Structure formats: C-alpha cells, structure tokens
Amino acid sequence: MNKLFLIILSIVAIVFPQNVDSSFNSLFQKENVIKFADYLFCEKDYLRSANEYLRIDKTLRDEKINFKIALSFSIVGDYVSAKNIFERITGSSPYYKSSRLELMKIFFLEEKYPELREFFQVGNDKIILQNEPTANKLYYISYLKDIEEIPSFNDFVKPYDFSEQDEINTLYKMKINPPNKNPFSASLLSAIIPGAGKIYTGEISDGIFAFITTGLFSFLAYDNFKAEHDFRGWLFSSLAAMFYAGNIYGSYASAQIYNARIKYEFNLQLDSFLKSKNYFIPEYDFCK
Amino acid sequence: MKIIFVLVLFFILSPIYAQTDWVKWEKADLSYRKSSEFDKRDYSISGKSLSETAIKSITVAYWFFISDVDGDNCPFSPSCSKFLVQAINETNLPQGMLMFFDRFTRDLNIFNRVNKYPRTGAVHYHDPVYLYTLDEDKIRYLPPNTFIKSE
Amino acid sequence: MTFVSKINSTKRIAASKFREALLVIFMLMNIYIFPQANLHVQYDYAGKLFCEEKYFDAITEFKRLQFFDSLNQYSFLSNKLIGMSYKQGGKLNEAINYFSKAEVNSPNADSLFTVKLEIIKTNLLRRTIYRAFNLLNELSVDARFNSKKDQIIYWKGWAYIFNDDWEKAADEFDKLEGEHELKKLCENVSNAQYSPKLAKVLSYILPGAGQFYTGNYVSGILSFSWVALWTYISIEAILADRIFDGVMVADFLAFRFYNGNLQNAEKFAVEHNFEVSDWMLKYLQNNYRGPKP
Numbered sequence: 001m002n003k004l005f006l007i008i009l010s011i012v013a014i015v016f017p018q019n020v021d022s023s024f025n026s027l028f029q030k031e032n033v034i035k036f037a038d039y040l041f042c043e044k045d046y047l048r049s050a051n052e053y054l055r056i057d058k059t060l061r062d063e064k065i066n067f068k069i070a071l072s073f074s075i076v077g078d079y080v081s082a083k084n085i086f087e088r089i090t091g092s093s094p095y096y097k098s099s100r101l102e103l104m105k106i107f108f109l110e111e112k113y114p115e116l117r118e119f120f121q122v123g124n125d126k127i128i129l130q131n132e133p134t135a136n137k138l139y140y141i142s143y144l145k146d147i148e149e150i151p152s153f154n155d156f157v158k159p160y161d162f163s164e165q166d167e168i169n170t171l172y173k174m175k176i177n178p179p180n181k182n183p184f185s186a187s188l189l190s191a192i193i194p195g196a197g198k199i200y201t202g203e204i205s206d207g208i209f210a211f212i213t214t215g216l217f218s219f220l221a222y223d224n225f226k227a228e229h230d231f232r233g234w235l236f237s238s239l240a241a242m243f244y245a246g247n248i249y250g251s252y253a254s255a256q257i258y259n260a261r262i263k264y265e266f267n268l269q270l271d272s273f274l275k276s277k278n279y280f281i282p283e284y285d286f287c288k
Numbered sequence: 289m290k291i292i293f294v295l296v297l298f299f300i301l302s303p304i305y306a307q308t309d310w311v312k313w314e315k316a317d318l319s320y321r322k323s324s325e326f327d328k329r330d331y332s333i334s335g336k337s338l339s340e341t342a343i344k345s346i347t348v349a350y351w352f353f354i355s356d357v358d359g360d361n362c363p364f365s366p367s368c369s370k371f372l373v374q375a376i377n378e379t380n381l382p383q384g385m386l387m388f389f390d391r392f393t394r395d396l397n398i399f400n401r402v403n404k405y406p407r408t409g410a411v412h413y414h415d416p417v418y419l420y421t422l423d424e425d426k427i428r429y430l431p432p433n434t435f436i437k438s439e
Numbered sequence: 440m441t442f443v444s445k446i447n448s449t450k451r452i453a454a455s456k457f458r459e460a461l462l463v464i465f466m467l468m469n470i471y472i473f474p475q476a477n478l479h480v481q482y483d484y485a486g487k488l489f490c491e492e493k494y495f496d497a498i499t500e501f502k503r504l505q506f507f508d509s510l511n512q513y514s515f516l517s518n519k520l521i522g523m524s525y526k527q528g529g530k531l532n533e534a535i536n537y538f539s540k541a542e543v544n545s546p547n548a549d550s551l552f553t554v555k556l557e558i559i560k561t562n563l564l565r566r567t568i569y570r571a572f573n574l575l576n577e578l579s580v581d582a583r584f585n586s587k588k589d590q591i592i593y594w595k596g597w598a599y600i601f602n603d604d605w606e607k608a609a610d611e612f613d614k615l616e617g618e619h620e621l622k623k624l625c626e627n628v629s630n631a632q633y634s635p636k637l638a639k640v641l642s643y644i645l646p647g648a649g650q651f652y653t654g655n656y657v658s659g660i661l662s663f664s665w666v667a668l669w670t671y672i673s674i675e676a677i678l679a680d681r682i683f684d685g686v687m688v689a690d691f692l693a694f695r696f697y698n699g700n701l702q703n704a705e706k707f708a709v710e711h712n713f714e715v716s717d718w719m720l721k722y723l724q725n726n727y728r729g730p731k732p
Binding site for chain 2: 494495498532533564661662665696702717721723
Binding site: 025026027032035036039040045048051052 | 477480481484499502503506507
C-alpha cells in the first residue's frame with residue numbers, strides 16, 4: 001500500500017505544474033495569480049494588483065507584467081518603486097518606449113522639471129525620446145511650470161497637435177506676460193484718491209468703503225475743529241490719518257493678492273489641461 | 289473658471305471607490321465622539337517683548353469685558369482683535385496697526401463677501417494675516433466659494 | 440486455504456488497494472484540477488486573516504475567493520466579510536457598498552437581517568443618522584423581521600444617541616423588557632443637560648438670566664450691567680431731547696450687548712450639553728459591554 005501511494009504521489013508531483021505557494025491551494029498558481037491580478041488592474045485596484053504580480057517569481061515574469069506593476073505603482077503615487085521597475089525594462093521589450101515616457105511623466109509629477117529636461121536632452125534615451133511627440137510635448141510644457149528661461153514661441157508650439165494649439169497658445173501667453181497689477185501703482189493711486197488703488201485691483205466695493213471711511217472721519221475732524229471741539233477734532237483726524245494710511249497699505253497688499261490669484265488660476269488651468277490629456281501619453285489597451 | 293473647477297473635480301473623483309485602497313491601511317480607531325466646533329480664545333500673555341505684552345493685555349481686557357459679552361460679531365475667521373494680535377506678532381506695531389485698519393475697512397464692507405473670501409463655516413470667512421504682510425512668498429491664495437477647515 | 444479462496448482473497452486485497460489508489464488520485468485531482476473544492480481552503484485562509492485583524496490583506500483574499508467562485512457559493516459571506524473589514528478600517532462608504540452587495544445574495548431572512556443591521560450601524564458611525572432612521576423604519580414595517588422587534592428598538596435607541604437626542608433614546612430603551620442599563624445612562628445625560636431654548640428665553644426677558652441658568656455667573660453679571668448701562672444712557676438721552684445721540688447709543692451699544700447676551704446664553708447651554716454628551720459617548724465606547732456600532 002505504502003509503495004503504491006508513493007508511486008502515485010511522485011507521478012502527480014511531476015505531471016502537474018509547480019505551485020507558487022507552499023500550500024496545496026491552486027489559486028496561488030502562476031496562471032491563477034495572473035488572472036486575478038489582471039482583474040484587479042482593470043478594476044483600478046492598483047496597489048493590490050501590483051502586489052499580486054509581485055508574488056510571481058522575478059524570472060517567470062514577462063515584460064508586460066513588469067510594466068503593469070510599475071504603472072500601478074506610478075498611479076498610486078509610489079514613484080520610487082515605479083521608477084525602479086521602469087528603469088529595469090530592457091531595450092528589446094515592446095514596452096521600452098512607453099516605460100521611458102512614463103519615467104518622464106513621473107519626473108513631472110514629482111515636480112523635478114530640470115531633471116526632466118536633462119533626461120530628455122542628454123540622457124541615455126535621448127534619441128528615442130526626441131523622436132517621440134509625447135516626450136517633446138512634456139519637455140516644452142515643463143517650461144510653463146518653473147522659472148527657467150522659456151524657449152521662443154515658434155519652437156515651443158511645434159510638437160503639439162492642431163487640437164491642442166489653442167490651449168498651448170493661451171498658456172504660453174499667460175506665462176510670459178501674466179495680467180498682473182502693479183502694487184506700487186495701486187498704493188500711489190490710493191494716496192491720491194483713497195480707495196482708487198483698490199478699485200484698480202478689482203476690489204470695487206472695498207475701494208468705495210475706504211473712500212467713505214477716510215472721507216467721513218476727515219469731515220468729522222473738520223466739523224469738530226470748526227465747532228471748536230479740539231479734542232474731538234484731533235481724535236477724528238488721527239483716525240482719518242490711520243484709515244488713510246491703512247488704505248494705502250491695503251491697496252499694495254490687494255495687488256499682491258490679485259497677482260497670487262492670477263498665478264493660482266494659471267496653474268489650475270495648466271494642471272487640468274495636462275490631466276485631461278493624460279500628460280500626452282496614449283491610453284493603454286490592457287483592459288478592453 | 290467654474291467649468292475648469294468642475295473638470296478638475298471630476299477627474300479626481302472618478303475612481304473614488306478603488307482609490308481608498310491605493311495606500312495600504314490598518315485598522316482604524318473610529319470614535320463615537322464628535323469634534324468640538326468651539327474655538328477657545330488664547331488669553332495667555334507670553335511676555336516676549338514690551339509692546340507684545342502691552343497689546344496683549346489690552347486685548348485680553350477687551351475680550352473679557354466687551355467682546356465675550358457682546359457676542360460673535362466679526363464675519364471673519366481670525367476675528368478682528370485676534371487679527372490685530374497676530375499681525376503685530378508677525379510684523380511690528382505700526383505695520384500691525386495699518387493691517388488692522390485695512391481689515392476694519394473690509395469688515396465694514398458688507399457686500400459681496402461670498403465671492404471674495406473662502407468660507408470656514410456658515411457665516412464666517414477665511415481672512416488670515418499672512419495674506420497682508422507684504423511678503424509675497426507667504427501668500428497662499430485660496431479661491432472663494434470653497435470651504436476651509438480652519439486652523 | 441483452498442486455491443480458489445486464495446485467489447479470491449488476493450483479488451479482494453488487490454481490489455481494495457486499487458480502490459485506495461483511486462481514492463488518492465481522486466483526492467489529488469480534486470485539489471489540482473477542480474479548483475472549486477479549493478475555495479473552502481481559501482475561505483478559511485481569508486477568515487484567518489480577518490481574525491488576525493489584517494483587514495487589507497483579508498479583503499484581497501476574499502476578492503480572490505470571489506473571482507474564482509464561478510458558482511457564487513461564497514457571495515454572501517465574502518461580501519459581508521469584505522464589508523466588515525472595510526468597516527474596521529474606517530472606510531465606511533466602501534463598507535456599506537459591500538454590505539449592500541451581500542444583501543442581494545443573502546440565503547435566508549436571518550442573514551439578511553444581520554447585514555441590514557450592519558448597514559445601519561455603519562451609517563451611525565458615518566454620522567448619516569437620517570439614513571439610519573429610514574432603514575430602521577423600513578425594518579420595523581417589514582413582516583419578515585417581526586421576531587426581531589427588540590433588536591430594532593435597541594438600535595433605534597443607539598440612533599437617537601448618535602443624533603444627540605438622549606431623551607428619546609431613553610424612551611426607546613424603556614420599551615425593552617426590564618430596566619436596561621442604557622436607559623439609565625441616557626436619562627442621566629438628559630437630566631444633566633440644559634435647554635438652549637430655555638436659556639435663550641430667560642435671557643430674552645432678563646439679560647443675564649440665561650447665563651445664570653447655565654452657571655456662567657460672571658458673564659451674566661457683565662451682560663446685565665452693560666445692557667442696563669447703555670439702555671439707561673440712551674433713554675436719558677432721548678428724554679433730554681438728544682434723540683439722535685440716544686438712538687445711536689441704543690442701536691450700536693445697548694442692542695449689540697443685548698444680542699450678545701442672547702447668543703451667549705444659547706452658546707453656554709450648547710457647550711455644556713456638548714461636554715456632557717461627549718463624556719457619555721466616550722464612556723459608552725470604552726466601558727459599555729453590550730452590542731455597539
């Protein structure tokens with residue numbers, strides 16, 4: 001009996017495929033793990049999907065799986081792990097080009113714009129990248145994000161599609177010539193006419209109230225001096241002076257806030273454009 | 289402007305269910321208790337400098353005798369007296385006074401607050417000191433018509 | 440033994456050994472070729488992770504179970520346990536999502552009731568109390584759960600607790616048999632709390648009275664003094680024919696302090712009530728031993 005059992009067991013062990021898990025559970029065999037991980041990936045459960053793919057031994061994983069793992073890490077924000085795996089995708093793989101583009105995108109998301117440009121211009125993959133429209137688009141648009149000297153408009157707009165030209169045009173113009181307000185002009189205007197500076201920066205009602213308070217207290221001061229109420233006269237004139245000085249100060253600050261708002265809205269527009277284009281990277285067909 | 293905002297929100301909110309599992313989480317400590325919405329005033333006087341002590345003492349006296357008694361009248365989130373104290377602490381006495389008078393003028397302007405300041409509650413607006421110190425780097429712009437969980 | 444019987448016994452031995460061998464092969468085939476039998480192993484594994492409080496991993500394993508469960512044998516259990524895991528992790532929206540999925544394939548009325556209760560409890564934790572009340576009302580008119588009226592009353596009491604309505608909560612617990620511990624606790628909270636409306640009305644009639652009612656004597660005295668002072672000055676001004684001055688003082692000062700007095704009376708009552716209920720909620724969470732959300 002024992003001999004028979006041992007013979008059968010050995011036949012079974014040779015004929016049937018290797019288990020990934022030491023337990024007898026076939027759900028952890030390589031094919032089943034891949035099926036489950038593919039399902040998780042298409043359900044957008046990226047961290048779980050990546051962890052499932054990683055169960056498979058390194059030597060048994062093909063490049064497509066490695067790419068999907070790195071892509072999952074990139075989406076959930078683990079850029080370090082994503083970069084690690086993308087960098088190890090071999091040159092002969094069909095996913096090599098996409099992996100370089102994804103690496104550029106990660107530079108962008110990490111806000112490392114000079115590094116992105118260096119990667120594009122002088123990195124090991126510069127030949128591949130400079131022939132890729134996506135890479136060119138990311139390279140040029142990175143200039144809108146930091147304060148380096150920006151290329152001329154004709155060079156800048158070349159890599160973009162016809163449908164993207166309008167938006168790029170607008171963003172470029174906003175970057176080199178933002179519609180800012182000058183704080184000095186604002187305070188000067190407010191010194192001449194109280195409240196004028198605030199109207200200049202778009203705070204019309206604030207400007208009117210600044211005019212009213214300064215005017216009202218000045219009038220009260222004048223009125224009280226005329227009626228020889230000297231104490232009240234001095235009280236109201238000092239208040240008028242404080243409101244006047246405060247209005248000049250406030251106009252300067254409000255111009256600064258206006259400029260901060262312009263910058264904020266520019267970044268919002270740029271970011272939503274990039275997100276809507278998925279950073280110019282074409283969609284993958286892993287989940288059809 | 290609003291369209292851009294909605295677009296941004298849409299792209300952020302789309303994969304909302306799966307997204308909670310994009311970072312591994314552990315067992316949470318859910319509490320039955322609600323968070324307190326009452327912000328208590330800081331009556332302490334730190335004695336850092338003479339002007340700060342003087343101003344803070346006057347402000348505390350004002351709070352005790354007047355402000356605590358006449359109710360919640362300031363529509364802004366750091367209330368005007370707190371704004372004054374913070375402004376003097378962050379810059380200096382004359383500049384703080386200028387900031388206070390500017391704030392008071394804006395307080396008088398009852399029109400159109402909704403479209404200018406972000407909100408921290410049903411009737412309160414967010415108007416912090418760092419926007420007005422004239423130091424551009426400190427300014428963090430927040431758009432109106434959004435809710436801020438106050439400091 | 441005769442030759443024939445020897446052959447028979449050998450045959451029998453060989454036959455039994457053959458049967459054993461078949462049995463072994465059959466068992467091995469089951470595990471390798473028919474994964475459906477494997478699912479029970481997977482279910483046990485996932486359940487073990489859940490008991491070890493490794494909720495994120497438990498969800499992964501339950502999802503794996505679901506993916507390979509082509510006959511949907513484990514639908515109800517896996518959805519319910521995924522929901523429980525999310526609930527333990529504080530991801531209440533996902534928890535309710537999966538509990539609702541479990542509702543769809545519950546095998547019997549008892550399991551359905553359990554899952555519906557979990558949804559109610561999760562709604563309480565999420566502070567969507569209105570939804571919890573709606574669900575409880577649906578349960579109380581559902582004929583399938585007539586035997587579970589006591590449980591429904593018990594959880595309705597909890598819903599009132601989370602809604603900060605301790606008096607109604609005490610009334611609910613009173614409907615249960617015997618003197619329930621929670622009834623006493625809720626009554627204590629209700630008695631210790633002040634009525635903000637009463638405070639406001641008192642202060643409406645006599646400035647400072649509401650503050651005295653809530654125990655803030657200093658504030659009450661200050662309120663009364665200011666309102667009295669400015670009212671006196673403004674009336675004196677009006678009587679002395681300085682009407683403009685009088686109206687100005689009345690408006691900017693007397694009225695302002697009066698309003699503040701009303702606001703404060705209500706605020707002190709609400710603050711005090713918050714402290715009392717906060718203490719009780721902490722007590723219930725840490726010390727109460729009965730079923731909790």
